[in-house]
Amino acid sequence: MDEAKRIITDIKAGNIKPIYFLMGDEPYFIDRVAEYIQNNILAEHERDFNQTVVYGKDTTVPDVVSMAKRFPMMAERQVVIVKEAQDLARTIDKLESYAENPLSTTVLVFCYKYKKLDKRKKITKVIAKNGVVFESKKLYENQVVDWIQRVLKAKSFSIDPKAAHMLVEFLGTDLGKISNELTKLQLILPKGTTITPQAIEQNIGISKDFNVFELTKALGAKDAIKAYRICNYFIQNPKEKPLVVTITLLFNYFSKVMQYHGLIDKSEGYAASQLKVNKFFVKDYVAAARNYPMRKISYIIDKIRTADVKSKGVGASPLAQGDILKELLMQILN
Structure with missing residues (x-):
């Protein structure tokens, strides 16, 4: 860069x-x-x-x-x-x-x-x-969020960290695709605007409430009602929210929670650099680490791997894709 x-x-x-x-x-x-x-x-x-x-x-x-x-x-x-x-x-x-x-x-x-x-x-x-x-070289997810902020700042825009995270979740780390969406937003919104999750939802079509970021945040906070509400949305919109992608992102999230548990220095800056996330999101990992001890995290990661195998049809699981996700959430939250 x-x-x-x-x-x-x-x-x-x-x-x-x-x-x-x-x-x-x-x-x-x-x-x-x-x-x-x-x-x-x-x-x-x-x-x-x-x-x-x-x-x-x-x-x-x-x-x-x-x-x-x-x-x-x-x-x-x-x-x-x-x-x-x-x-x-x-x-x-x-x-x-x-x-x-x-x-x-x-x-x-x-x-x-x-x-x-x-x-x-x-x-x-x-x-x-x-x-x-x-x-x-390909950028890490946290580097992409920083890159989005720098690109927009150069064009006299700013962006809410959650909105930037939504773009990365939806488009991955493909800078070309992200750049195209940022260009659209710059044409629609006046200079000086702070791009919010609402702006992303209205102009790009990414839901600000029903996405994996909100799901992991709800799971980390042990907010079962919100987690199951998002889960039901995913089940009703399988093309938009494919199970394989959801499971991969859940694995990445809980792997970072486990990594946070293992940090000797848990200061915000150091944790952000080690987890490769924006500082804004460190507090979510702190909350998740409080709610899930290391032993529980190990159990969750094992269950995520099992769900991944089932989602790919290995072992001829009789469960539907939506049921696999519901079962996984139950195992995480209980």
């Missing part, structure tokens, strides 16, 4: 490298850096003759090298961008010779998504020496 910003800052300052190898499991930052290069290295009138965008499945490394060796026409530089470059993985070593002596008048960009070069290999070392090797 910070490295992607640094790359863009360097380009703005005129520190432009001849090769940018953008790789890794999080496509969002790869796309943002490549998009900035595509839209800002050349003036608009220079792009027709000096900017080339190709796709890995439609080209070869020798062809890309041939493009990179061309000289710009009536411009200081040319830009060559290879999107979906992971399709060239088997032959990417053929880039080594060019990377050892790249043209200073070419900016060559590889978008190598969901894969990465072996850092021990010569090709990686040569590119890093003469250009930029950027690894875009």
Whole structure:
């Protein structure tokens, strides 16, 4: 995240490298850096003759090298961008010779998504020496919440922590999907707005009351009435709230409660860093730890694993999906 910003800052300052190898499991930052290069290295009138965008499945490394060796026409530089470059993985070593002596008048960009070069290999070392090797890593859930807050702050918005958590629960850690939803909210709501759970519910369609975040909060507080109300909503809306996903999130939640029990330092900041959650939610884990001793947590995790097996049809369980969830809640709360 910070490295992607640094790359863009360097380009703005005129520190432009001849090769940018953008790789890794999080496509969002790869796309943002490549998009900035595509839209800002050349003036608009220079792009027709000096900017080339190709796709890995439609080209070869020798062809890309041939493009990179061309000289710009009536411009200081040319830009060559290879999107979906992971399709060239088997032959990417053929880039080594060019990377050892790249043209200073070419900016060559590889978008190598969901894969990465072996850092021990010569090709990686040569590119890093003469250009930029950027690894875009997936963010943890708590990092995604922080990222949402930073993105919105830069656009003169803020967001309630619960609302941010709702987005992560609904969309996962896919930054591209989250970014699209944030863009919609920015178009609908006036600048300076604090985005609330109500705004998320009204404009994105995520229920502020019936979601896994509220379910885990109710279970942690041993609020049986609320927990069963949410459970019934999940049973009535199986496509929106599939049991397998619910069980996975319950497992993650109670695993964090167990982890909290094991912390020697239970200060808010340290607990947040170890549990990889926003500080705002530490109080919920403190409450859950009070309500569920370590032995009970071990029992709950065992029952969640059993429910997971049943939900996948292993052992030919006669229970319906909704009954599996009800049984699990009963085991947790009793």
